[in-house]
Amino acid sequence: MAKQLLLEELVTCGIEKNVAAAMLQQIAPYLSSLPAAECWQQISQQILKPDHPFALHELLYKTIFCDWDANQGPPPAWFPSDEQIRATNIAALMNDLNIGSYREFHTWSAHDRAEFWNKTIQRVGIRFRQKYQQIVDLSQGVEFPQWLVGARLNIAESCFQAPEDDPAIVFQPEGGSLSILTYGELNALSNRVANGLVETGFRPGDAIAIAMPMTAESVAIYLGIVKAGCVVVSIADSFAPAEIKTRLRLSGAKGIFTQDYILRAGKLLPLYPKIVDAQAPIAIVLSLDSSSSIQLRPDDCTWEEFLSPNKQFDPIPARPSAHTNILFSSGTTGEPKAIPWTQTTPIKCAVDAYLHHDIHSREVLAWPTNLGWMMGPWLIYASLVNRATIALYYGAPTEQGFGRFVQDARVNVLGLVPSLVSAWKATACMKGLDWSAIKAFSSTGECSNPRDMLYLMSLAGYKPVIEYCGGTEIGGAYITGTLVQPAAPATFSTPALGLDVAILDEDGYPSNKGEVFIIPPSIGLSNELLNRDHYEVYFADTPTYPLISIPLRRHGDQMELLSNGYYRAQGRVDDTMNLGGIKVSSAEIEQTLSVVEGICETAAIAISPPEGGPNQLVIYAVVADNFSWDKEALKTSLQKAIRQSLNPLFKIHDLVLVESLPRTASNKVMRRVLRDRYQADRPKSSND
Numbered sequence: 042m043a044k045q046l047l048l049e050e051l052v053t054c055g056i057e058k059n060v061a062a063a064m065l066q067q068i069a070p071y072l073s074s075l076p077a078a079e080c081w082q083q084i085s086q087q088i089l090k091p092d093h094p095f096a097l098h099e100l101l102y103k104t105i106f107c108d109w110d111a112n113q114g115p116p117p118a119w120f121p122s123d124e125q126i127r128a129t130n131i132a133a134l135m136n137d138l139n140i141g142s143y144r145e146f147h148t149w150s151a152h153d154r155a156e157f158w159n160k161t162i163q164r165v166g167i168r169f170r171q172k173y174q175q176i177v178d179l180s181q182g183v184e185f186p187q188w189l190v191g192a193r194l195n196i197a198e199s200c201f202q203a204p205e206d207d208p209a210i211v212f213q214p215e216g217g218s219l220s221i222l223t224y225g226e227l228n229a230l231s232n233r234v235a236n237g238l239v240e241t242g243f244r245p246g247d248a249i250a251i252a253m254p255m256t257a258e259s260v261a262i263y264l265g266i267v268k269a270g271c272v273v274v275s276i277a278d279s280f281a282p283a284e285i286k287t288r289l290r291l292s293g294a295k296g297i298f299t300q301d302y303i304l305r306a307g308k309l310l311p312l313y314p315k316i317v318d319a320q321a322p323i324a325i326v327l328s329l330d331s332s333s334s335i336q337l338r339p340d341d342c343t344w345e346e347f348l349s350p351n352k353q354f355d356p357i358p359a360r361p362s363a364h365t366n367i368l369f370s371s372g373t374t375g376e377p378k379a380i381p382w383t384q385t386t387p388i389k390c391a392v393d394a395y396l397h398h399d400i401h402s403r404e405v406l407a408w409p410t411n412l413g414w415m416m417g418p419w420l421i422y423a424s425l426v427n428r429a430t431i432a433l434y435y436g437a438p439t440e441q442g443f444g445r446f447v448q449d450a451r452v453n454v455l456g457l458v459p460s461l462v463s464a465w466k467a468t469a470c471m472k473g474l475d476w477s478a479i480k481a482f483s484s485t486g487e488c489s490n491p492r493d494m495l496y497l498m499s500l501a502g503y504k505p506v507i508e509y510c511g512g513t514e515i516g517g518a519y520i521t522g523t524l525v526q527p528a529a530p531a532t533f534s535t536p537a538l539g540l541d542v543a544i545l546d547e548d549g550y551p552s553n554k555g556e557v558f559i560i561p562p563s564i565g566l567s568n569e570l571l572n573r574d575h576y577e578v579y580f581a582d583t584p585t586y587p588l589i590s591i592p593l594r595r596h597g598d599q600m601e602l603l604s605n606g607y608y609r610a611q612g613r614v615d616d617t618m619n620l621g622g623i624k625v626s627s628a629e630i631e632q633t634l635s636v637v638e639g640i641c642e643t644a645a646i647a648i649s650p651p652e653g654g655p656n657q658l659v660i661y662a663v664v665a666d667n668f669s670w671d672k673e674a675l676k677t678s679l680q681k682a683i684r685q686s687l688n689p690l691f692k693i694h695d696l697v698l699v700e701s702l703p704r705t706a707s708n709k710v711m712r713r714v715l716r717d718r719y720q721a722d723r724p725k726s727s728n729d
């Protein structure tokens with residue numbers, strides 16, 4: 042089919058008629074002469090600009106790829122050039138190993154895992170006090186691997202190998218200006234923390250919590266705790282006292298670092314009183330607002346009182362399996378799990394970042410998060426082990442101030458959760474900024490939708506989005522992307538290097554769509570849980586992969602392998618529904634609905650009717666502020682989208698319009714809460 046583009050179509054996107062005419066003249070030769078991929082490369086890099094209306098970006102993308110086979114998922118919106126590929130860390134390693142193609146490289150990494158980790162540990166320069174005699178001992182089975190046998194290390198030491206004067210952290214308080222903490226300064230500050238801990242009476246192995254925003258100080262505190270041989274207990278600052286209390290109890294924390302207030306969108310929110318309500322142990326309190334003299338409990342002390350003047354500290358070496366951090370999963374599917382990270386988990390963070398995000402020394406990496414979510418500690422190791430710079434903005438990432446920070450700090454890799462992009466798209470607050478320093482985005486936390494990811498790519502003149510899916514108990518990703526492969530919005534191009542995945546159907550046979558299992562072992566995969574039986578949670582009753590008879594590790598996600606070898610996330614196994622005998626994931630329905638005009642976001646849930654019988658599909662939807670909707674008309678549009686793109690048999694039973702969707706503290710939609718809410722409200726809201 043010849044690609045056609047009409048002047049009126051450009052004008053409808055908001056382009057002035059004479060500008061549109063000139064643009065059409067530029068575009069037409071590409072459209073008529075080049076294959077789709079090349080045509081898109083030319084147009085996306087040379088004609089489309091971040092300031093053009095997004096409707097124009099979308100129109101051109103759809104027109105150019107009008108013949109694209111939808112079984113392959115969305116078409117790529119970024120293609121690496123040979124020069125870009127040659128400059129990557131992956132290419133350097135492939136060159137070393139004399140491996141010619143990425144697929145071959147992944148196969149090698151998954152088959153010769155010991156050698157993969159041996160090589161990458163050397164590449165990123167992990168420091169050992171005593172080197173390992175063996176990379177992995179699997180004598181007790183892949184479910185119980187012993188990594189780096191015989192080694193002694195303190196992983197914080199691997200964070201300080203950049204020149205002392207290089208920037209370790211670039212940061213900016215809300216309304217303030219950019220500041221830099223060098224590697225030398227961060228090292229000295231974390232040593233003062235480690236000395237402070239020893240002087241206060243803490244001993245190696247003690248668990249010490251951090252409940253405060255991710256700031257230059259909290260990064261120094263994190264590294265100081267690890268240097269002292271203690272264990273960080275990461276608690277997100279947004280939690281209520283009861284949740285903080287549970288996490289302190291589960292981890293047996295003996296002390297806590299916190300802050301008096303948090304500044305968010307111009308408001309001072311008290312944090313220390315929440316710590317007191319949680320009956321936390323001895324607290325070391327940083328002060329955001331020096332004018333407020335918050336009354337401390339008798340045993341608590343201020344940051345200034347706590348900090349040792351001694352800037353030298355010899356980090357305590359430990360076994361590879363020693364805990365460094367206790368994290369909690371987000372609890373999307375139930376009670377959060379208390380997951381210890383060992384001295385080796387950070388190696389997974391650093392190696393993923395080195396290979397998949399292609400982090401080089403002195404590059405700047407931003408990822409709005411908190412130490413309470415795995416991406417917080419991940420960001421520390423991903424940046425510092427690779428001698429790069431962490432970029433921290435203390436204000437809300439939903440506002441333009443954040444975008445300006447990304448511009449001014451010359452951020453090279455910007456990570457985020459998909460809901461942040463929806464917010465930026467809804468308010469257009471990131472328009473007009475210069476994000477040209479960005480070389481890649483990364484999205485994690487929950488399923489993204491292709492439209493929002495295309496929008497994100499367009500904000501920086503088309504740079505790839507590395508989808509990054511894993512979990513707290515993985516220390517990184519099990520499935521992701523690279524900078525040596527084309528990037529298609531909201532898809533993954535590869536299982537993570539150093540491991541492999543298997544997608545199985547309900548009967549345990551390999552399939553293109555179904556539950557995804559991890560083929561272990563890998564550095565980063567957890568070996569213990571504090572509040573559950575690790576083997577029961579991840580290995581008991583999992584199928585054995587037919588061809589290789591290795592026990593598979595459960596993760597609870599649904600995945601689809603597309604015909605071009607890329608993957609698409611389908612949400613959690615628990616969010617899968619059976620509609621009229623056909624299995625479908627909520628994520629698939631939500632992705633389909635995301636393109637309907639006026640829709641900001643949706644959550645699809647299945648409800649069992651009280652009288653029994655097949656599940657019914659209920660859609661919760663948030664609509665755009667400026668959209669004048671009529672519920673029945675909207676329901677018809679949604680139904681039409683499902684009929685056209687998914688399956689005419691999936692009938693929407695009910696549409697519920699809401700202001701916002703319930704989310705976990707880490708921003709994940711809690712469909713189980715919606716299911717409970719709908720069942721409870723059913724007589725009122727159902728249209729039976």
Ligand SMILES: Nc1ncnc2c1ncn2[C@@H]1O[C@H](COP(=O)(O)OP(=O)(O)OP(=O)(O)O)[C@@H](O)[C@H]1O
Nearest residue numbers: 370371372373374485486487488509510512513610
């Ligand atoms: N890029 C992504 N695309 C799709 N889903 C993602 C992505 N990144 C993360 N996720 C989802 O988040 C999960 C990991 O989150 P986390 O470790 O916080 O555990 P959780 O599953 O949310 O919590 P719990 O185990 O307590 O239910 C993944 O298994 C996946 O379902």
